Amino acid sequence: MAASLQSLNLNPLSLKPFHKSSTLTFSKSNSIRCSAATPSKRSYTITLLPGDGIGPEVISVAKDVLLLSGSIEGIKYEFHEKLLGGAALDATGVPLPDETLSVAKESDAVLLGAIGGYKWDKNEKHLKPETGLLQLREGLKVFANLRPATVFPQLVDASTLKREVAEGVDLMVIRELTGGIYFGKPRGFGTNENGEETGYNTEIYAAHEIDRIARFAFEVARKRGGKLCSVDKANVLEASMFWRKRVLALAQEYPDIELSHMYVDNAAMQLIRNPKQFDTVVTNNIFGDILSDEASMITGSIGMLPSASLGDSGPGLFEPIHGSAPDIAGQDKANPFATVLSAAMLLRYGLGEEKAADRIEKAVLDTLNRGFRTADIYSPGTKLVGCKQLGEEILKSVESHIPAGAL
Ligand code: IPM
Ligand code: MG
Numbered sequence: 001m002a003a004s005l006q007s008l009n010l011n012p013l014s015l016k017p018f019h020k021s022s023t024l025t026f027s028k029s030n031s032i033r034c035s036a037a038t039p040s041k042r043s044y045t046i047t048l049l050p051g052d053g054i055g056p057e058v059i060s061v062a063k064d065v066l067l068l069s070g071s072i073e074g075i076k077y078e079f080h081e082k083l084l085g086g087a088a089l090d091a092t093g094v095p096l097p098d099e100t101l102s103v104a105k106e107s108d109a110v111l112l113g114a115i116g117g118y119k120w121d122k123n124e125k126h127l128k129p130e131t132g133l134l135q136l137r138e139g140l141k142v143f144a145n146l147r148p149a150t151v152f153p154q155l156v157d158a159s160t161l162k163r164e165v166a167e168g169v170d171l172m173v174i175r176e177l178t179g180g181i182y183f184g185k186p187r188g189f190g191t192n193e194n195g196e197e198t199g200y201n202t203e204i205y206a207a208h209e210i211d212r213i214a215r216f217a218f219e220v221a222r223k224r225g226g227k228l229c230s231v232d233k234a235n236v237l238e239a240s241m242f243w244r245k246r247v248l249a250l251a252q253e254y255p256d257i258e259l260s261h262m263y264v265d266n267a268a269m270q271l272i273r274n275p276k277q278f279d280t281v282v283t284n285n286i287f288g289d290i291l292s293d294e295a296s297m298i299t300g301s302i303g304m305l306p307s308a309s310l311g312d313s314g315p316g317l318f319e320p321i322h323g324s325a326p327d328i329a330g331q332d333k334a335n336p337f338a339t340v341l342s343a344a345m346l347l348r349y350g351l352g353e354e355k356a357a358d359r360i361e362k363a364v365l366d367t368l369n370r371g372f373r374t375a376d377i378y379s380p381g382t383k384l385v386g387c388k389q390l391g392e393e394i395l396k397s398v399e400s401h402i403p404a405g406a407l
Helices: 002-008 055-073 086-092 098-106 129-140 153-158 207-223 238-251 264-273 285-298 337-350 354-369 387-400
Strands: 043-051 076-081 109-114 144-150 170-176 188-191 197-200 227-232 258-263 280-283 308-310 316-318
Touching: 043 055, 043 086, 043 098, 055 076, 055 109, 055 337, 055 354, 055 387, 086 129, 098 129, 109 129, 109 337, 129 316, 144 207, 144 285, 153 354, 170 207, 170 285, 207 227, 207 238, 207 280, 227 238, 227 264, 227 285, 238 258, 258 264, 264 280, 264 285, 280 285, 308 337, 316 337, 337 354, 354 387
Parallel strands: 043 076, 043 109, 109 316, 170 280, 227 258, 227 280
Antiparallel strands: 144 170, 144 308, 188 197, 308 316
């Protein structure tokens, strides 16, 4: 495989094995359903949630890419497009309609664009688009969020970091997605003993929540570079002290993994100072939210980063990590690469369709090699195109620029 990639002059999306072999086998009963090495069927139901802002534009590109790569690889799709976020609020009055959740639960995988926008920013919490997304993650029980940050050789100069710092970065942030301060209780608004208004949240993790995400991370690290860095704030927060205690206890089962611990403030600094020191990072919900945005900028643009959210069973949720970018929505300026790469993750980790995933990832690299760029990753000497045209170029790469024998 490596030889054929070299002959194509395409770099694999990640040189580390977790991208190449997606089977995660757990030593305990806690098995992650994500990846049958051999797909069990070749016909899948996919829930599409375009959402708001640039969501519909990038989802439309990713859908075409799925369809074309599927037709080449002998995979059939039935797409169900449903409402989420602001679009759902406008149409139904709630950010996650029951129908959306039930259709999503019934499907083989869920592909999401983005949610949110100025229009709904001042809504009460239960009527915010973001609440719909959190309810969806909770409803699908997708506790493990994989956010790879890979610097593509073609985009090194798009990074705000120096070439020698950014070049070769290939790290995976594993974010706990259904617990911690995002969901902890008590939460709300109140009044303190001085009669002053307050707002409060609770950072709380139960043992099983830490154990399952840590186990997931150890397994991923084992398939990548064998290094796991657990990020916490155990010098201050009880929830982090407990997190570290559980991760340390689990480490006994993974003597082959080089485990380190880092406080989140230091991790934020180290990510910019020397990102290549990281291989696999595991952290809680809120630290993962922040660090994954930071890691994305090492790669040049948040518009390049896909994500996969997986649970013990049921469909995975696949989404770009960028938001709805209301400032450029409807202007054909969005970068569809992150959503297309999320579709590749859907195939690889959600459906076990490795070949089709490979084909899409290689098409992305080929499109970059041919010089096509949206504004966020443009540099002089490359070809500036809009979202639609970039989509067409990706389709050309899916179809004709990749010899079948190379896959
Ligand atoms: C993300 C986003 C979401 C989060 C928002 C939109 C609720 O920032 O997926 O990183 O905070 O998880
Ligand atoms: Mg975020």
